[in-house]
Every structure is written in C-alpha cells, then in structure tokens.
Amino acid sequence: MIDLFGREGPLVLEVGFGDGRFTVDLAKAHPEWLILGAEVSAASVQRAYRRLRREGIGNVRLYHGQGLFALRNLVPPGSLKRVIVNFPDPWPKKRHQRKRLLQEGFFRRLSTRLVEGGDLLLTTDHEEYFRLALEEAERSGLYRVEVKEPPETHLRTKYALKWKEAGRIFFHAVFTKMAEDPTPWPPIRRYEVAHALLRGELPKELTLAKASVAIPGGMAVFLEVARGEEGFYVLTHVEEEDLTQDLLLEVRRSARGLYAGVSRFGSPLITEGVKEAVRALVRELGRVGLEVVQDHT
Ligand SMILES: C[S@@+](CC[C@H](N)C(=O)[O-])C[C@H]1O[C@@H](n2cnc3c(N)ncnc32)[C@H](O)[C@@H]1O
Numbered sequence: 001m002i003d004l005f006g007r008e009g010p011l012v013l014e015v016g017f018g019d020g021r022f023t024v025d026l027a028k029a030h031p032e033w034l035i036l037g038a039e040v041s042a043a044s045v046q047r048a049y050r051r052l053r054r055e056g057i058g059n060v061r062l063y064h065g066q067g068l069f070a071l072r073n074l075v076p077p078g079s080l081k082r083v084i085v086n087f088p089d090p091w092p093k094k095r096h097q098r099k100r101l102l103q104e105g106f107f108r109r110l111s112t113r114l115v116e117g118g119d120l121l122l123t124t125d126h127e128e129y130f131r132l133a134l135e136e137a138e139r140s141g142l143y144r145v146e147v148k149e150p151p152e153t154h155l156r157t158k159y160a161l162k163w164k165e166a167g168r169i170f171f172h173a174v175f176t177k178m179a180e181d182p183t184p185w186p187p188i189r190r191y192e193v194a195h196a197l198l199r200g201e202l203p204k205e206l207t208l209a210k211a212s213v214a215i216p217g218g219m220a221v222f223l224e225v226a227r228g229e230e231g232f233y234v235l236t237h238v239e240e241e242d243l244t245q246d247l248l249l250e251v252r253r254s255a256r257g258l259y260a261g262v263s264r265f266g267s268p269l270i271t272e273g274v275k276e277a278v279r280a281l282v283r284e285l286g287r288v289g290l291e292v293v294q295d296h297t
Pocket of ligand 1: 015016017018019038039040041044065066067068085086087088089101157158159160
C-alpha cells in the first residue's frame with residue numbers, strides 16, 4: 001500500500017466529498033486525523049483541491065475515482081477509524097439502484113478495512129435509501145446500527161444547505177463495526193505488462209467483434225478501431241469489480257515483430273481484466289492469420 005500521508009494518525013475516509021467544504025471543516029477540527037477523500041466527479045475534485053490549497057490544509061489526500069476502489073486499494077486492512085458519507089447519490093430509478101453504494105456487499109467489505117469499533121456515518125435526505133442502508137447493514141450482521149440526529153457539522157455541506165432550503169428533513173445513522181467479514185478482500189492485483197508478439201502481415205483493415213468478452217468480475221468490449229502510423233489503436237472498455245477503465249490497446253509494428261498489447265496512453269492499470277482483453281484481441285488477430293511467437297498476456 002502507498003504511504004499517502006508520511007505520518008501515522010487516525011485514518012478517515014470521506015466518500016463523495018463534492019466541493020470539499022465538509023472535508024476542510026473536518027480537517028481543521030481534527031488536525032491529527034489523516035483524511036482521504038474519494039470523489040468520482042473531476043470538476044468536484046478540482047474545486048475541493050483549490051479549497052484545500054486556499055485553506056492551507058495538509059492532512060487531506062484526494063482520490064479521483066470510486067470510493068470502493070479507494071477503500072480496497074488505498075486503505076490497509078483494519079486501519080480505518082471512520083467513513084463519512086454525506087448525501088450519497090440516491091439512484092432513485094429502479095434500474096439504477098444496483099449503483100447504490102450502501103449495500104450489504106459494501107458493508108461486508110468495509111468491515112475488513114475498519115479498526116475494531118470503527119464506524120460509518122451516513123447523512124442523507126433520502127428516506128428510502130436511508131432505510132435500505134439500515135437493512136443492508138443489519139443483514140450483514142457485522143454492525144451495531146444507531147439512528148441519531150445528524151451532527152450540525154454534517155448539515156453544512158453544499159447538498160445539506162440546498163435541501164435545507166427546500167425544506168427537506170434529514171436522516172443520520174452510525175454503523176459501528178462489531179465483527180469482520182471472514183472473506184479477505186485484497187487490493188486489486190496489478191501486472192507490469194500485457195502483450196504478445198506476433199508474426200505475419202498486419203492487415204489493411206482491422207474489424208473486431210463488438211460482442212463483450214467475459215472477464216473476472218465483469219466484461220470488456222472493443223469499442224472502436226483507429227488506424228495509426230504503425231498499426232491500429234483499439235479503444236477498449238473494461239469493467240471489473242470496483243474499477244472501470246477506458247484504455248487503448250495497440251497492434252503495431254515493433255523492432256521484434258508485431259506487438260499487440262496495452263498502450264501506455266492514459267497510464268491504465270494492468271489488471272487481470274485488462275490482460276483478458278489483450279488475450280481476446282490476440283485471439284482475434286489469430287483469426288486474421290497472425291501467429292503468436294511470444295505471449296506475455
Ligand atoms: C449528492 S452529492 C453530495 C456531495 C457532498 N457530500 C455534499 O454533501 O455536498 C454526491 C457526490 O458523491 C459523488 N459520488 C457518487 N458516487 C460515488 C462513488 N462511488 N465514489 C465516490 N464519489 C461518488 C458524486 O460525484 C457527488 O459529488
């Protein structure tokens with residue numbers, strides 16, 4: 001695991017920090033805490049980052065991406081004092097509800113990262129999602145759940161102020177870890193390389209099957225093929241558990257033959273799923289007559 005803070009201290013994770021005003025208040029109120037924020041919106045990360053710089057805050061690190069990914073890969077097992085989720089996206093439409101964060105699987109995984117007695121603080125205006133979160137945590141059997149009045153500090157976020165003005169009421173719960181899920185949840189495995197060298201003539205055109213390829217915990221699909229000077233670039237969408245990447249695979253001439261593998265562009269993480277996508281690409285190249293001479297997939 002990366003040492004994000006360069007010192008020891010109680011570790012706190014905020015998922016979906018939005019414009020970061022709560023994060024700043026929290027960091028000022030607890031200068032000894034080490035606060036990791038995870039946020040999927042790039043614009044929000046930028047706003048929060050500027051706010052942290054302006055306020056001279058040194059005990060916060062921002063991660064641009066999924067909270068679950070940060071939890072899995074940036075937080076060592078049994079190290080987290082607290083998780084704070086203020087006004088999570090409620091995903092009210094039935095078909096989107098699987099995107100909700102606070103489900104049984106999340107609570108189970110979280111238990112592997114929390115210290116004994118560590119907790120999650122949820123504040124929301126969405127009663128249905130709130131009830132569901134309570135049920136899901138109860139179902140995991142790993143938490144003591146207490147419904148409380150929201151602390152005043154949690155009602156100063158951008159969304160809290162917006163919903164206060166709209167006259168909405170707020171719900172708050174504390175989920176305290178009482179036991180740990182026995183299934184380990186190790187950080188995602190990363191590889192150095194994923195490529196193959198092939199022999200044969202590079203075709204003039206490359207048409208790849210649009211069908212998705214099943215990979216561990218998800219799927220990969222070739223979205224588009226573009227011709228470059230030395231070969232082809234294949235825009236590829238890879239969805240794995242906790243991680244979605246759009247990356248380029250390439251098929252091009254190299255000093256040692258035809259190279260088919262991951263392009264460095266965008267610095268993708270080479271995961272098992274990405275390796276599986278490269279294997280699928282190599283299979284497709286086999287169908288147009290290219291022969292594998294070295295396989296590092
Ligand atoms: C309704 S806003 C609340 C923002 C802030 N907490 C507040 O109270 O003002 C929800 C935020 O969560 C972010 N978000 C949604 N899903 C996320 C996830 N899986 N990981 C990290 N951030 C997420 C959204 O981009 C958005 O900024």
